[in-house]
Amino acid sequence: MSKAIALVLISAVASVYAADTPWPQFRGPGGRGVAEGVDLPERWSKTENISWRVAVPGTGWSSPIVAGGRVFVTSVVSDTETEKPTRGLYFGGERPASSAEHRWMITAVEIATGRIAWTREAHKAVPGFARHLKNSYASETPVTDGERVYVSFGNIGLFCYDLNGTLLWSHKADPMRMRNAWGTAASPVLHDGRLYLVNDNDQQSYVSAIDARTGRTLWRVARDEGSNWSTPFVWQHAGRTELVTTGTQKVRSYALDGKPLWELRGMSSIVIPTPFSAHDLLFISSGYVGDTHRPAYAIRPGAAGDITVGAPASDKYVAWYQPQGGPYNPSPLVYGDIYYTLYDRGFFTAHDARTGKEIYGKQRIDATAGAFTASPWAYNGKIFAASEDGVTYVIRAGEKYELLGKNSLDEFTMASPAVADNSLIMRTADALYRITAKK
Numbered sequence: 001m002s003k004a005i006a007l008v009l010i011s012a013v014a015s016v017y018a019a020d021t022p023w024p025q026f027r028g029p030g031g032r033g034v035a036e037g038v039d040l041p042e043r044w045s046k047t048e049n050i051s052w053r054v055a056v057p058g059t060g061w062s063s064p065i066v067a068g069g070r071v072f073v074t075s076v077v078s079d080t081e082t083e084k085p086t087r088g089l090y091f092g093g094e095r096p097a098s099s100a101e102h103r104w105m106i107t108a109v110e111i112a113t114g115r116i117a118w119t120r121e122a123h124k125a126v127p128g129f130a131r132h133l134k135n136s137y138a139s140e141t142p143v144t145d146g147e148r149v150y151v152s153f154g155n156i157g158l159f160c161y162d163l164n165g166t167l168l169w170s171h172k173a174d175p176m177r178m179r180n181a182w183g184t185a186a187s188p189v190l191h192d193g194r195l196y197l198v199n200d201n202d203q204q205s206y207v208s209a210i211d212a213r214t215g216r217t218l219w220r221v222a223r224d225e226g227s228n229w230s231t232p233f234v235w236q237h238a239g240r241t242e243l244v245t246t247g248t249q250k251v252r253s254y255a256l257d258g259k260p261l262w263e264l265r266g267m268s269s270i271v272i273p274t275p276f277s278a279h280d281l282l283f284i285s286s287g288y289v290g291d292t293h294r295p296a297y298a299i300r301p302g303a304a305g306d307i308t309v310g311a312p313a314s315d316k317y318v319a320w321y322q323p324q325g326g327p328y329n330p331s332p333l334v335y336g337d338i339y340y341t342l343y344d345r346g347f348f349t350a351h352d353a354r355t356g357k358e359i360y361g362k363q364r365i366d367a368t369a370g371a372f373t374a375s376p377w378a379y380n381g382k383i384f385a386a387s388e389d390g391v392t393y394v395i396r397a398g399e400k401y402e403l404l405g406k407n408s409l410d411e412f413t414m415a416s417p418a419v420a421d422n423s424l425i426m427r428t429a430d431a432l433y434r435i436t437a438k439k
Helices: 003-016
Strands: 050-054 065-067 070-077 102-110 116-125 148-152 157-162 167-172 189-191 194-199 205-211 217-223 233-236 241-245 251-255 260-264 276-278 281-285 296-299 318-322 333-335 338-342 347-352 358-364 377-379 382-386 391-396 403-408 418-420 423-427 432-435
Touching (some): 065 418, 116 167, 189 233, 233 276, 333 377
Antiparallel strands (some): 050 432, 065 070, 070 102, 148 157, 157 167, 189 194, 194 205, 205 217, 233 241, 241 251, 251 260, 276 281, 281 296, 296 318, 347 358, 391 403
């Protein structure tokens, strides 16, 4: 692909995802992690290009979202628990249910100044259920329609606030048992006045649709699934709009009334990355590091029934398939014509988004890089990958791998950032940052 064509394609993406638009959900508009804007920052440190830094009380790995000139972020506060997670992939992170009182919080921060506009306590209790040390009790990212903020706290419940912090409605949840007591993480999605939630657990999994204005449950469908941590995706294409959910047993797509449309078997034994679409294809993946089968798929619109690789319909609807192409925690990224994958252990690959053909194989980002949990993002012809060490690696987008630089905040981080108001909003274990390109 020529540089001229690449620039045209990137410009096409830019026309949809502009840096001065809100960032309403996990990974922003379309759940793709892509924005554009000439004023977006490409270099920063703890002192360079920092507009503000504000401490957010408590712990949480939800991503920040942006609407109405404010950044919204969730956390859970405990005055007695101070244990911090170890970086990297490891066993033994299971912790028993806490006996300490916790407070589930949502905080709104003025994006212009960093001033905390308001903080609300959604719930206060002893949790009564456990989590993995690297998880938190506030790992689900909120979603907004620009008028309200919808906050899911997994096993605690769902809460709706207006942008000024007034609670409009809430639903308490019945805590469900999760695999190995690791806790929850799947975020809600919003489409056409409805919230869609997937609750995959080891008791009774389900997917539900909720009226965003009233909080009324419109439908709820049981799922034959165990625990998963993947956020669902509303896929809009020329033929229809469908709700895509990934799971260990099956990938399932539902019509917006909850009726099944198609399914695909063959994911890894733990499913975390979020589906998304580009170039009229749906991209799904899962890559638990302990499995040999770590797949990535590109699916064409219009599927029905079983499209599992090897099934009769798969040739028609599976555009391409890589048996070992899926990452564990980070969601992949399509930027321009290229499908990029960031692996937890610090490797990076590029494939043709339409065909799956390899452009370049696994590249070690940096010999000193630690683990990666946050999903990559892109703007201005560059890919950004933040390690758990708080170092963001800047990679040139295109057919040749090139590391352009690295920017360090030197603070533990696992949250994917937001891009809005010509700035980058990053969350670390200690604080929330607004990073801008100073002129």
